[in-house]
Amino acid sequence: MRHLLNVTALLSVIAVVSGYVEELDDKFKDYLKHELWLVEFYAPWCAYCHTFEPVWHEVGAELKSMGSPVNVGKIDTTVHTSIASEFNIRGYPAIKLFKGELSFDYKGPRTKDAIIEFTNRVSGPVVRPLSSVQLFQHVMSRHDLIFVYIGGESYLKVNIIREYYKAATEYIVHTYFFTASEEVLPKTVTLQDVPAVAVFKDGTYYLYNEFLDGDLSSWINRERFPSYFQMDSFSLYQMGELSKLVALAVVDEKNPSEESIRYKTLMERLSTEYRDNYKSDYQFGFMDGNEYINGLIMGEVEMPSIIVLNMTIDGYCLPENKIETIEDLLRFLNSVLDGSAKLQGGNGFLQHAKRSLYKAKSTVVSMFQEAPFFSCFVFGLPVGIVGLVIWGTCTAVPADDDKPVGGAPASPVLDADGKKAIELQSDSTDKTSEAKKED
Structure with a gap:
C-alpha cells in the first residue's frame, strides 16, 4: 500500500512539473514579439530527447518558481517540419531563447543548472551596471569570468563603447558583461587610460589593447575562456x-x-x-x-x-x-x-566519410543503451516490413504456373489402372510434324 502511495505521489509530481512546459505548434512565432520564450526543438525518434525530457520539465518548474518572465515550451519538428528549416535546426535536442527579434542558441551542458544560468543571463540586460564596491565584489564571488567596460563615455573612443555593446550582444550566451566606474574597482587594478575594457579571470585581470589585440570583438572571443x-x-x-x-x-x-x-x-x-x-x-x-x-x-x-x-x-x-x-x-x-x-x-573526404560512419555507429549504440525498447521498435519495424516483403516475393506462386503448358492438361492423365501416364511431349511433337509432312 505504501509503495502504491509513493508511485501515485511521484506521478502527481511529474504531472505538475510537466505543466510548466507548453507543447507548441508553428503559431508560437506570433508570441515572440511580446514574450520571452525558451524553446526545445525535438524529434520523437531521438533517444537523447527522451533522456533530456525530465531535465527540461525541471527547468520549466524552477523558472516558474523563481518568477522568471521566460516561458518554457517544446515543439515537435517532425510534425511542424517548416520550423526546423526556418530556425536552422541541425541536431536534437536544440535549445533557443527568443528575446524580441533576437534568438540565442544554447550550446552548453544539458543540465538544469547550466540551462537556467544561461536563461537568466541572456533574458536580462546585455550589459549590466556595477554601481558599488559591494556589488562588484558580489559579482566576482559568483562568476569566474566577466568583462567590464570601465569609465564614462569618451568622444575620442566612442567606437569602443559601440563595439563593446555589439560584442556583448553576440557573446552574452557565454559570459556576463558589465559597466563600472573606476571607484568601484579593486585597488589592485591599475589603469593607464579610461575608458578601458578588462576581463577578470584566473584570479587577476587583463586589459584590452586596441593596438596589440586587434578588434575588440575578436579579443573578447579569445578571452572568454579561463586560461x-x-x-x-x-x-x-x-x-x-x-x-x-x-x-x-x-x-x-x-x-x-x-x-x-x-x-x-x-x-x-x-x-x-x-x-x-x-x-x-x-x-x-x-x-x-x-x-x-x-x-x-x-x-x-x-x-x-x-x-x-x-x-x-x-x-x-x-x-x-x-x-x-x-x-x-x-x-x-x-x-x-x-x-x-x-x-x-x-x-578530408575520406576522413569525413569515416567520421560519419563512426558517429552513426556511436549514435545507434547510444540509442540502444539509453532506450533499448524504443530503439528496437524504431529499427525493428522497417527491418520487419522489408523482411515480410522479401519473404512474400520469394514464396509467391506465379499465376502462370496454374495454366497448362503447351496445351497439356492441368491435371496428370491417368491410365486405366489409375497410374500416371508417361507424357512424351517431344515424341508427340515429332509425330505431329511427320503428319504435317504427309499432308
Missing part, C-alpha cells in the same frame, strides 16, 4: 569557432596517477607562466576520461596523455617522446606551431 580549465564536449565544440589550438591533458580524475597529476600541473603552469607567449595560439585545459577524444580521433588515446587538437579541421598531434618536464612540453607545443610535429586526422 586553464576542465573541458568537456561542449567547450571543445566551441573551440572550433576560435583560431586557437587546444593543448589538453587527458587524465582519469577518479583514479589519478602520479603522471596524471604531473601532466595537469605542467599544463596549468604553462598557461600562466607563458601566457604572453601562447595567448593567441593555444587554449589550455584538461579532460577527465578519453571517451570523447577517442570518438574525435576515431582511435584510442592512452590515459594519461598530452594531445593538441585543431578543432577547426578535426586534426590532432601527439608527442613522439614522453613529456617529463615543462621544457619537453614547450618543445612539443613549438613543434606543432612550426609544423614539424605530425598532424593526424583532418577533415
Whole structure:
C-alpha cells in the first residue's frame, strides 16, 4: 500500500512539473514579439530527447518558481517540419531563447543548472551596471569570468563603447558583461587610460589593447575562456569557432596517477607562466576520461596523455617522446606551431566519410543503451516490413504456373489402372510434324 502511495505521489509530481512546459505548434512565432520564450526543438525518434525530457520539465518548474518572465515550451519538428528549416535546426535536442527579434542558441551542458544560468543571463540586460564596491565584489564571488567596460563615455573612443555593446550582444550566451566606474574597482587594478575594457579571470585581470589585440570583438572571443580549465564536449565544440589550438591533458580524475597529476600541473603552469607567449595560439585545459577524444580521433588515446587538437579541421598531434618536464612540453607545443610535429586526422573526404560512419555507429549504440525498447521498435519495424516483403516475393506462386503448358492438361492423365501416364511431349511433337509432312 505504501509503495502504491509513493508511485501515485511521484506521478502527481511529474504531472505538475510537466505543466510548466507548453507543447507548441508553428503559431508560437506570433508570441515572440511580446514574450520571452525558451524553446526545445525535438524529434520523437531521438533517444537523447527522451533522456533530456525530465531535465527540461525541471527547468520549466524552477523558472516558474523563481518568477522568471521566460516561458518554457517544446515543439515537435517532425510534425511542424517548416520550423526546423526556418530556425536552422541541425541536431536534437536544440535549445533557443527568443528575446524580441533576437534568438540565442544554447550550446552548453544539458543540465538544469547550466540551462537556467544561461536563461537568466541572456533574458536580462546585455550589459549590466556595477554601481558599488559591494556589488562588484558580489559579482566576482559568483562568476569566474566577466568583462567590464570601465569609465564614462569618451568622444575620442566612442567606437569602443559601440563595439563593446555589439560584442556583448553576440557573446552574452557565454559570459556576463558589465559597466563600472573606476571607484568601484579593486585597488589592485591599475589603469593607464579610461575608458578601458578588462576581463577578470584566473584570479587577476587583463586589459584590452586596441593596438596589440586587434578588434575588440575578436579579443573578447579569445578571452572568454579561463586560461586553464576542465573541458568537456561542449567547450571543445566551441573551440572550433576560435583560431586557437587546444593543448589538453587527458587524465582519469577518479583514479589519478602520479603522471596524471604531473601532466595537469605542467599544463596549468604553462598557461600562466607563458601566457604572453601562447595567448593567441593555444587554449589550455584538461579532460577527465578519453571517451570523447577517442570518438574525435576515431582511435584510442592512452590515459594519461598530452594531445593538441585543431578543432577547426578535426586534426590532432601527439608527442613522439614522453613529456617529463615543462621544457619537453614547450618543445612539443613549438613543434606543432612550426609544423614539424605530425598532424593526424583532418577533415578530408575520406576522413569525413569515416567520421560519419563512426558517429552513426556511436549514435545507434547510444540509442540502444539509453532506450533499448524504443530503439528496437524504431529499427525493428522497417527491418520487419522489408523482411515480410522479401519473404512474400520469394514464396509467391506465379499465376502462370496454374495454366497448362503447351496445351497439356492441368491435371496428370491417368491410365486405366489409375497410374500416371508417361507424357512424351517431344515424341508427340515429332509425330505431329511427320503428319504435317504427309499432308
